[in-house]
Amino acid sequence: xxxxxxxxxTKRMVERLQRVESDLREGEAFQQAIFxxxxxxxxxxxxxxxxxxxxxxxAAAVLGYDPDDxxxxxxxxxxxxxCDGIRQKMLEDGEVRDVETTLTHQDGHAIPVILSLTRVExxxxxxxxxxxxxxSLRKAAEKELRQSHERLxxxxxxxxxxxxxIVQSEKLASIGQLAAGVAHEINNPVGFVTSNxxxxxxxxxxxxxxxxxxxxxxxxxxxxxxxxxxxxxRITEIKEEEDLDFILDDVANVLKESQDGVKRVTEIVxxxxxxxxxxxxxxxxxxxxxxIEAMIKMVWNExxxxxxxxxxxxxxxxxxxxxxxxxxxxxxMLVNASHAMPExxxxxxxxxxxxxxxxxxxxxxxxxxxxxxxxxxxxxxxxTTKDVGKGTGLGLAISHGIIEDHGGRIELESExxxxxxxxxxxxxxxxxDDDDPEQADLIG
Numbered sequence: 001x002x003x004x005x006x007x008x009x010t011k012r013m014v015e016r017l018q019r020v021e022s023d024l025r026e027g028e029a030f031q032q033a034i035f036x037x038x039x040x041x042x043x044x045x046x047x048x049x050x051x052x053x054x055x056x057x058x059a060a061a062v063l064g065y066d067p068d069d070x071x072x073x074x075x076x077x078x079x080x081x082x083c084d085g086i087r088q089k090m091l092e093d094g095e096v097r098d099v100e101t102t103l104t105h106q107d108g109h110a111i112p113v114i115l116s117l118t119r120v121e122x123x124x125x126x127x128x129x130x131x132x133x134x135x136s137l138r139k140a141a142e143k144e145l146r147q148s149h150e151r152l153x154x155x156x157x158x159x160x161x162x163x164x165x166i167v168q169s170e171k172l173a174s175i176g177q178l179a180a181g182v183a184h185e186i187n188n189p190v191g192f193v194t195s196n197x198x199x200x201x202x203x204x205x206x207x208x209x210x211x212x213x214x215x216x217x218x219x220x221x222x223x224x225x226x227x228x229x230x231x232x233x234r235i236t237e238i239k240e241e242e243d244l245d246f247i248l249d250d251v252a253n254v255l256k257e258s259q260d261g262v263k264r265v266t267e268i269v270x271x272x273x274x275x276x277x278x279x280x281x282x283x284x285x286x287x288x289x290x291x292i293e294a295m296i297k298m299v300w301n302e303x304x305x306x307x308x309x310x311x312x313x314x315x316x317x318x319x320x321x322x323x324x325x326x327x328x329x330x331x332x333m334l335v336n337a338s339h340a341m342p343e344x345x346x347x348x349x350x351x352x353x354x355x356x357x358x359x360x361x362x363x364x365x366x367x368x369x370x371x372x373x374x375x376x377x378x379x380x381x382x383x384t385t386k387d388v389g390k391g392t393g394l395g396l397a398i399s400h401g402i403i404e405d406h407g408g409r410i411e412l413e414s415e416x417x418x419x420x421x422x423x424x425x426x427x428x429x430x431x432x433d434d435d436d437p438e439q440a441d442l443i444g
Contacts, residue, residue, distance in 0.1 A: 043130040064106035189261030206242040286323040289313045306341040312351035332395040340367030364421040370414040
């Protein structure tokens with residue numbers, strides 16, 4: 001029969017065991033609470049039997065199950081398609097960290113996750129802790145971001161297309177405004193070519209008469225001295241009357257003038273065609289000095305009645321650009337400078353220089369200058385100080401955009417009553433130094 005002391009000791013042991021059991025239950029409950037409170041999905045797997053031993057509420061919610069329904073299920077139906085590779089890596093390394101893959105929801109759809117696996121040994125058992133983070137929202141955001149980028153790229157492409165159309169329309173409008181002057185520039189050489197052709201026709205008639213007489217002279221019998229004397233007399237008379245020596249000398253001059261006239265017309269037409277055509281998407285080698293010279297010739301009729309043009313071209317390298325666009329800027333600046341001249345006229349000085357890593361094109365005029373209160377508006381679209389019908393208000397705005405698209409800038413110096421100077425700066429980046437200058441697109 002147990003003594004009172006033994007009974008008391010037994011009671012104390014039972015109480016201690018009860019406290020330990022209570023502490024264990026509280027600890028397990030606390031661990032389970034932490035397990036379920038995690039925002040990361042957690043699954044304990046019997047790795048040997050590929051069976052789910054436990055899962056927290058986050059894992060169950062992500063996969064579309066009740067927590068108790070997951071326990072005891074085989075892992076296969078929810079594992080990613082590339083699970084063999086993941087499993088093999090875990091066997092080799094003991095863990096897999098932050099693999100982007102998919103798990104399968106109860107309804108069959110794929111859930112994008114960031115997955116980690118850690119192997120845990122317990123006695124003779126082989127277990128693994130699978131943790132995963134549902135990245136469905138991130139993937140949806142990435143998809144929306146990609147679609148937004150695609151829409152933005154499409155909008156940018158449309159904007160560029162419309163911008164190119166505006167540039168081309170302004171270019172054609174400029175040609176329309178210059179049409180009368182260009183026609184005059186063409187009519188001048190055509191006029192003297194036409195006149196020279198009339199002169200050449202008369203010369204050929206005279207030369208033809210003399211050649212006919214020489215032919216007749218050659219066909220006379222040797223004994224016909226009388227006929228020979230008459231023909232020689234007629235030839236001499238025609239030579240003197242028509243001044244054949246002068247005609248023979250002048251034919252070369254008339255032909256040279258006509259060739260120069262045809263060349264001038266061809267040059268004007270070629271400049272117009274080159275200027276009017278749309279630039280290709282890729283930049284091409286361009287000789288700035290030759291491009292400026294071509295634009296001066298093209299708008300010469302617009303300039304010559306208002307001002308003199310002085311050239312001060314420095315040695316500048318061939319650069320890669322959109323030649324037609326750069327020439328359009330030069331043309332706009334030249335025409336604007338001529339329109340700024342007072343009634344008595346003035347001068348325009350065009351100069352080019354290499355300034356460090358840039359080419360500087362300066363177009364200075366002795367015109368009326370630009371008032372300080374409108375200088376910050378001259379590059380605004382549709383702003384113009386010209387009379388109706390003499391400007392669209394887009395020339396400087398488009399010029400500013402073209403130079404900015406080339407990575408350059410335009411700066412203005414102006415003083416009322418003294419004139420204005422526009423400085424155009426273009427970067428040397430992408431210069432065509434290694435290209436054959438003869439192959440450069442000089443006109444655009």
